[in-house]
Amino acid sequence: MRDQVKNLVAFMTAADRAGALELVDTMREQGINDNKVITEVLDPALIAFGKLWGKQEVSLSQTYVAAKIAEGILNRCSDSKKLIETEKKGRVVLGNIEDDFHGLGRRVVKSFAEASGWDVIDLGCDVLAEDFIESALKEDACIIGVSAMMQTSALNIRKVRELIDERSLSSRIKLAVGGAVFNWRKELISEVGADGSCSNASEADALFTQLLSSLEASS
Amino acid sequence: MNSLERVMTTLAKGELDRLAVFAVLGAYGGKLNSTPLFKLYRESELWVKGQMAIQDRFKLDMVLGTFDFSGLAEAFGGRTVFFDNQAPNMRLPAYSSTENALEHELPDIETNAILKNMLAGVSGLKASYQNEVPVVSTIPGPTSLANLVIGIESWLDSVLFEPEIAEKLHKHLLEFWFNWMEALVQAGTDFVVVCEGMASNTINNRDMYLRHFHPWIRDAFQGLSNPVIFHHTGGAINHVIDELSTLPNVAGFVVGSKDDLFEARSRIHPDQVLIGNIDNLSFPSYEPQTMRDAVRERAAFSGKLMPYIVANSAADIPLETPIEIIDSYSHAAGKCSEASEFAKK
Numbered sequence: 001m002r003d004q005v006k007n008l009v010a011f012m013t014a015a016d017r018a019g020a021l022e023l024v025d026t027m028r029e030q031g032i033n034d035n036k037v038i039t040e041v042l043d044p045a046l047i048a049f050g051k052l053w054g055k056q057e058v059s060l061s062q063t064y065v066a067a068k069i070a071e072g073i074l075n076r077c078s079d080s081k082k083l084i085e086t087e088k089k090g091r092v093v094l095g096n097i098e099d100d101f102h103g104l105g106r107r108v109v110k111s112f113a114e115a116s117g118w119d120v121i122d123l124g125c126d127v128l129a130e131d132f133i134e135s136a137l138k139e140d141a142c143i144i145g146v147s148a149m150m151q152t153s154a155l156n157i158r159k160v161r162e163l164i165d166e167r168s169l170s171s172r173i174k175l176a177v178g179g180a181v182f183n184w185r186k187e188l189i190s191e192v193g194a195d196g197s198c199s200n201a202s203e204a205d206a207l208f209t210q211l212l213s214s215l216e217a218s219s
Numbered sequence: 220m221n222s223l224e225r226v227m228t229t230l231a232k233g234e235l236d237r238l239a240v241f242a243v244l245g246a247y248g249g250k251l252n253s254t255p256l257f258k259l260y261r262e263s264e265l266w267v268k269g270q271m272a273i274q275d276r277f278k279l280d281m282v283l284g285t286f287d288f289s290g291l292a293e294a295f296g297g298r299t300v301f302f303d304n305q306a307p308n309m310r311l312p313a314y315s316s317t318e319n320a321l322e323h324e325l326p327d328i329e330t331n332a333i334l335k336n337m338l339a340g341v342s343g344l345k346a347s348y349q350n351e352v353p354v355v356s357t358i359p360g361p362t363s364l365a366n367l368v369i370g371i372e373s374w375l376d377s378v379l380f381e382p383e384i385a386e387k388l389h390k391h392l393l394e395f396w397f398n399w400m401e402a403l404v405q406a407g408t409d410f411v412v413v414c415e416g417m418a419s420n421t422i423n424n425r426d427m428y429l430r431h432f433h434p435w436i437r438d439a440f441q442g443l444s445n446p447v448i449f450h451h452t453g454g455a456i457n458h459v460i461d462e463l464s465t466l467p468n469v470a471g472f473v474v475g476s477k478d479d480l481f482e483a484r485s486r487i488h489p490d491q492v493l494i495g496n497i498d499n500l501s502f503p504s505y506e507p508q509t510m511r512d513a514v515r516e517r518a519a520f521s522g523k524l525m526p527y528i529v530a531n532s533a534a535d536i537p538l539e540t541p542i543e544i545i546d547s548y549s550h551a552a553g554k555c556s557e558a559s560e561f562a563k564k
Contacts, residue, residue: 015379059424064375101308104372151500151537152305184500
């Protein structure tokens, strides 16, 4: 599968959705089952793509297309999708914090996380801290993922941290943050009281996995 | 030498009394005058008073026409959200799709209340500062205007997956773009700054930018009747600045805080002015001495960067920035007053 992974990453970086989906169609015609397409091609390709982001070799528009490619592959591989439904890694409540209306990055995170097997509840933009908490409790989510693009709105995330602590939920729920401002000002991650952050959507799976592990280890 | 003369002399690569200094301070005018921000951005006389307060205090070499892209979005039918502690944002774009936007007429510059207010702000500043301080106005780039009309996700989707219909919308919006540029100039703008986010490295790498956006931007710039300054918007633009440098009617660049100024200088035309690159997000956390050092560091090398203007990068300097820090910034730039201090470096 190494060549297919390499080819899929090449289609992602070239922002060639049609080419990527053709590649997957060909693999399926050759008898490669949907589960293998997801776990042995798509997942490693997303990880490799994330490494390119880490090296600043890909941009938002390419990441956007990569997310669309991941969505397209999941839709094509419907059998595997059903399988994945029963084997979710965990549930994440995702949203942009109060006063933040820059939702593109969040939606890309949702696509990448779902492609990696997370059950994502997307609350949208301008979400109050209280609503993050209520939704996480109602949905039995283990992670609250909060996005912010601007520093001013990012500081509103502190309220989410305060509510988690006030309600003694830190052993049940981890707080993940992301967005442009956290990439520019890393110190903000601790300032808002986050348990972790990642610099791009393709690293969300690793971050959520690590946060879930730390929850399990402490329980 | 007054500010307008200083900026014009910079552009002409003439002998200066000191480095020119710019800063993007829009909402800060509201802070200085205790004006609620929703009023500041929607009542031109309050905007002008805000700029006058900024000018009185910091003595910058520019005043800023109403800098409110969410207002442009609202002029198209979008919705704005106002804050107490930052510039307004677009809450919702006017239209949900490219097709939807193509079915509607462009806003009328002569009758739309928000656009008229912005132009009145420019006229008010021009009347106040005449030929002493240049009036700078901002406009979204020709391939970024659609972000304000249909949202960035719909726009990227169209450009990347349905380029024919995206081009139709781009051409449709260009009529407004040219008219708005002309209106800003007629109202008294001395320098127009084009904020083209699609050229930022955070949005597009070099290949994506050149493939999908540059040809449209080149066509648009060919139709300009006035020179403009190209602004990186956020992130960095050195990855494409050599190509941007060849665009018609570009007098210079505002580069990002992570763009290397020397690299930028080496990749653009010697006559094009370089502006920046002090990180605006760091302003609130700077100490006065750090701020002075940041300015002096650039001033020390400005002989090799000329024509060069000290400025912050990206958008508004955060409102929570203590006034003393902006004092330090403007004083440090103003104190680079002897030509020998920088021109011979």
